[in-house]
Amino acid sequence: TQLLEQSPQFLSIQEGENLTVYCNSSSVFSSLQWYRQEPGEGPVLLVTVVTGGEVKKLKRLTFQFGDARKDSSLHITAAQPGDTGLYLCAGEGAGSYQLTFGKGTKLSVIP
């Protein structure tokens, strides 16, 4: 069974601060997705990373896939209240069409 551990589980920061959340596993993934989910809504795709060591940027968000494709990080620069939400990572196992989801990091950005 492939497991994805996300840390921290909860994070509360002031507007303008920087933060990094992590997604770790002992398994290798073919690809990894990051989603943001707001209460009562479905997850919204932020990014897909495929290549080990890959870095992708989405405005103030920077995503990195580990060299061994077992872990990933999400860095937010100058967080804003609109960044508040549950951040989920999901890994695609080799040879599988299914995703394994982490439990998520619940981020609160205080104005």
Add this chain to the structure above:
Amino acid sequence: EADIYQTPRYLVIGTGKKITLECSQTMGHDKMYWYQQDPGMELHLIHYSYGVNSTEKGDLSSESTVSRIRTEHFPLTLESARPSHTSQYLCASSETGAPETQYFGPGTRLLVL
């Protein structure tokens, strides 16, 4: 933006009732999924389909059933709802090919009294 829809968004129903949660996508995706998510918990896969007339059970055991008669439609049915079925149900779809990027609907929040 993904075009995947779920109805109803919220449902409060009594024990023993039969319910069907609707999910439709207009992207022509072959693969569709149903997940169950409790507050603050991870998503658990309960059903999936890789195409018309193809359905499989996911990792989490569920008393629900699904059907896939048309590519765009993947309804989930509970024959007799129980309080233990109270949860959020999320539908997703993806296209064939790598990487496996899934697009989610807004979810149905179900409360069984």
